[in-house]
Amino acid sequence: MAAAMQDWVQWSLLLVSLPCETRAFYVPGVAPMNFHQNDPVEIKAVKLTSSRTQLPYEYYSLPFCQPLKITYKAENLGEVLRGDRIVNTPFQVLMNSEKKCEVLCSESNKPVTLNREKSRLVAERISEDYYVHLIADNLPVATRLELYSSRDGDDKKKEKDVQFEHGYRLGFTDGNKIYLHNHLSFILYYHREDLEEDQEHTYRVVRFEVIPQSIRLEDLKVDEKSSCTLPEGTNSSPQEIDPTKENHLYFTYSVHWEESDIKWASRWDTYLTMSDVQIHWFSIINSVVVVFFLSGILSMIIIRTLRKDIANYNKEDDIEDTMEESGWKLVHGDVFRPPQYPMILSSLLGSGIQLFCMILIVIFVAMLGMLSPSSRGALMTTACFLFMFMGVFGGFSAGRLYRTLKGHRWKKGAFCTATLYPGVVFGICFILNCFIWGKHSSGAVPFPTMVALLCMWFGISLPLVYLGYYFGFRKQPYDNPVRTNQIPRQIPEQRWYMNRFVGILMAGILPFGAMFIELFFIFSAIWENQFYYLFGFLFLVFIILVVSCSQISIVMVYFQLCAEDYRWWWRNFLVSGGSAFYVLVYAIFYFVNKLDIVEFIPSLLYFGYTALMVLSFWLLTGTIGFYAAYMFVRKIYAAVKID
Secondary structure, eight states: OOHHHHHHHHHHHOOOOOOOOSSOOOOOSSOOOOBOTTOBOOEEEEEEEOTTTOOOBOGGGSOOOOOSSOOBOOOOHHHHHHTOOOEEOSOOOBTTOOEEEEEESOGGGOOEEEOHHHHHHHHHHHHTTOEEEEEETTEEOEEEEEEEEEETTEEEEEEEEEEEEESEESEEEETTEEEEOOEEEEEEEEEEOOOOTTOOOOEEEEEEEEEEEOOOGGGOEEOTTSBEEOOOTTOOOOOBOOTTSOEEEOEEEEEEEEEOSOOGGGTTHHHHOOTTHHHHHHHHHHHHHHHHHHHHHHHHHHHHHHHHHHHHHTOSSSHHHHHHHOOTTTTTTTTTOOOSSHHHHHHHHHHHHHHHHHHHHHHHHHHTTTTOTTSTTHHHHHHHHHHHHTHHHHHHHHHHHHHHTTOOOHHHHHHHHHHHHHHHHHHHHHHHHHHHHHTTOTTSOOHHHHHHHHHHIIIIIHHHHHHHHHHHHHSOOOOOSSOOOSSOOOOOOOOGGGSHHHHHHHHHHHHHHHHHHHHHHHHHHHHTTOOOOOHHHHHHHHHHHHHHHHHHHHHHHHHHHHTTOOOOHHHHHHHHTTHHHHHHHHHHHHHHHTOOOOSHHHHHHHHHHHHHHHHHHHHHHHHHHHHHHHHHHHHHHHSSOOO
16 A cells, blocks of 8 residues: 555564664665676666655656666565555666766757646656655665754854755756756766785675656757756756647756775665664663663553562451452452453454564564565565464454353354454555555556455465464463452542553553654654664663553552452553543644645544554554553462452
8 A cells, every 4th residue: 555554564563672883784685786997787666655635656656767678577565555556667876887878768969848748747746855765786876965063153163064955856846947857967886895816806886876866958068979968057947848839858867987995785774774873772762761660660550569468358357348458369269250342352363462472573683684585575564464473363362362252153253353453454544545546656556456355364364363263262261369249339439540541541641652762763764754763762662662562561450459340341442542532642742743735635644643653552552551551460469368
């Protein structure tokens, strides 16, 4: 689906890694390509993207010059879902061979003519801030940005800060006029490999930059050999695109090669360098310290209180007095009473286990470098297949819990587990995909791919969920330490702060505080076409998230039982996922303050995929909190003497 879908799964699925250097070694997803002098280096186009519309388009959706034969690369599932449509281009680039200026698709040196319809389309894409993404030897093109910052308020001591922008701008606007970048100056860097004597030198491409320029037709001098001469200095005017009439222009390019000390294994460092690494490190460390400090305090309070409660409950004398002082022992006969809708609860928790296992494995593998950006689409593909295969664990946990809750219809429960959450995800994505189809975007999932996904769902995930559910249902149910009374106990009137929504607000603060800094970088990667590579940080944040969700869930269920409210099953599942509410609030804040989306369909895509993120995050954190609370409740009731 839209490029955002890739990143939705990414963020839902990616955990995080230990803090590690950004220049990490990647297990090669692609073997190094060696070139000799004057070997062809193929330039391919990937797609056009815009953070304003969130709708990717394939390269030849615009009237660029085309080769004699257009060949699309066979793509994996992840690339299709990202909206990538990798295709060859007419650029002729030879290893370590310079080109001053070359004209594309010019017949008899005649300029390219864009009719009114094509001119209007190009002008519309430029006004929507579209970027063009090319690759050379699987390395994406980048535009160099040089920013100057003065230190200590002294304008004379300005330092140059070099950053790179992914892709290059299709064009620019100046007032009401629109200009197209019709000349591309490619700057490719190579690393010369050390070889033995009498061997021909081999080269490897280690960086791919472009300087886009707009040069009007009259300022370009073209000869009969399709070579051209660029105007000197700043004497030229840009190539304007008037959407109300035909436009005539040349598409040209030049090639410049430079030798570099960067080795092939480190060539992605340019794209993964962040301008605010120190801020990122500081924020992560700050989150770690605060969360563990608060977690330590909560743990000390709850452990001391529990020890006191258990010691009092286990005294044989003055039992009645102690029972009046505290309430969680009073509900021992009802605390394990099965809740309403046990099948739906166990199904949602089974999907949460499925998500948890998938995310854990994907982030851990990505942390080791096996899903680096050089393996295009590998992260998305791995996530989809892992979710299918983790169905056996989700089914097993759901089946065992369903039997513990006195359920009997295991076949219906297995079907519910296999279809409830995936069905909601598929339904929302299908509706969004219809809108993307209507825009003729490459982000729309093709019909054959959609059929393949359905076959994976019903051919892999569904049978595995049934298999796991069958064995989970046959296994001995969880052993509850106390018996359940036949007649339910009356629940006293609860105080205002025991309200479910208040509990969600209180329980969500700590987990969200642990991860909101990382959430900013994830959102930037999803919605602003950036690379996300800090899987070490992500793994660390995930561990903190698990710890904080577990502890908050235990505290909330303890307060609820002390208030003599034994209906904790559903409430704990909902409250433990409270941080998902804050993720939704942050997503709205990000939309209003960080993005420049004004049209209906891009807004619909944003909030549609945000809804999927929030739902998945709620399932994940709710499941973590539920199982932590369930273990806690079984533990404390096993520690007291019940008459």
